[in-house]
Amino acid sequence: MTRYLFRRLFLMAFVFLALSLLAFSLSYLFPGDIVQNISGLRQIDEAQRQQLVSYYQLEHNVLAQYLAFLQRIAHGDWGLSFASQQPLLQEIKLLLPATLELAAYALLLSFIVGIPLGIIAAFKPHNLIGKSISALALVGYSLPIFWWGLLLIMLFSLALGWLPSAGRIGVLYEIPHHSGFILYDILQADVKYRIEALHNALQHLLLPTVVLATFPTTVMIRFVRDAMLNVWEQNYIKTARAKGLSRGQVLYRHGLRNALLPVIRQIGLQFSTLITLAMLTEVIFSWPGIGRWLIDSIYQRNYPAIQAGLLVISTLVIAVNMLTEILHALFNPLARRG
Structure with a gap:
């Protein structure tokens, strides 16, 4: 090791x-x-x-x-922004937590939804439920994220009026900035409207999270389904079935442990995808994150900001991918041997 x-x-x-x-x-x-x-x-x-x-x-x-x-x-001397004439490192510290928060919740949602649906699709791949889940994953995989985001805004924000269409929190709520993660800052804030502000922030977070999580969720469904089907054909699974264990016991004791092991590596791969898709999502929902800031910098020809944004996002993606590779090797001796 x-x-x-x-x-x-x-x-x-x-x-x-x-x-x-x-x-x-x-x-x-x-x-x-x-x-x-x-x-x-x-x-x-x-x-x-x-x-x-x-x-x-x-x-x-x-x-x-x-x-x-x-x-x-x-030493933290990254220059100044052409647009605001403020230190770039200071702007990045203010904007990066919003992007990380959105990507983390979307990644969590993709695992919560994608892994169970992938297992169900692999458990009975040829019945109506399995085929429906596979078809749903294919449709979600093919959806353009900008069209999907605008469609949800038109339905839930404009037509029904249930959810806000832009921002992280309503302008009526003034939350002190501590960590940059809005839900944590609300819980730490000493204000009387904490519950109302938390509810409002969750409403703002729902649509961007669903839109951003759509693609990785469909990838996770297909990946877990294929991994489960591959494990299900292994000899040790057939041996466990021959010993008299039920399908559910074999799935829980032997199948899941081996099929979900490669999912650790998917965390890094999906995180890099999420960071890329977060740029479009932040523009659609006016989410004040580093992705929207970087796209605005490209339009404004803010060259120092483009350089700093590239450096930060690339470093983040490389570090997360390398960390997941190490974790995967830690739990999988075959990966270390390879």
Whole structure:
């Protein structure tokens, strides 16, 4: 296991090195002044330009500039945003929890719904229930997320008026910012309208979570169904059936433990998909997360923000994928041996 961890950590370090090189090169690939692209300052006089050139070591070779870039990233100096002229790291700290919260709830919903439906579809794959679940998963997999989100808004927000269509919480509720996770901040807030604010936040959270969880849920259904059918054909399952165990006992004692083991790896794969789909979901529902902020930065040609957003999202996805790979290997000796 130690050798496996060493190989994985070495691979992760190599990927992070490649990512940092890509982020560093973006300042030179973006159009415009290199000093403005790095610092984020709009108006730079000659004296200030000389100070910035010396600070970013632009008069030195590329290697020295790259090492200075890594040092600035480590110290939290990510430059300023062209749009707000605020430190980028400060903006990311305010926006990232909203995206993580939405992605976490969507991932949790996909597991709660997808795993049981996948097991049911595999338990009796050829009857009406199994075929209906498989057909439903295929339809959900094919749904365009922007069309699905707008359809739910038209139905539940505009037609029925049951749920809000934008934002994280109503403007009437003023919640102090502590962690950035709205439900946790509401529970920690010392306000009289805590219950009302929590109900309102859950209403705002419902539609974006359902929309974002649709794709990973359908993937989970198909994945668990195929894994269960594959396990069901193994010799140890046939042996357990031959010993007189019922279908339910074999499923619970032997089938689930082996079929759900690869699901751990799916957490990392689905999380990276969720982060990508969260950008569209945040735009549709005006969710104040880093995905919407990054898309707005692309439209505004906010090059320092694009660079910082790419670095943060890529680092997050790589770290989660690597963590799930390690957890999968920890519970599965065959993966370590492979």
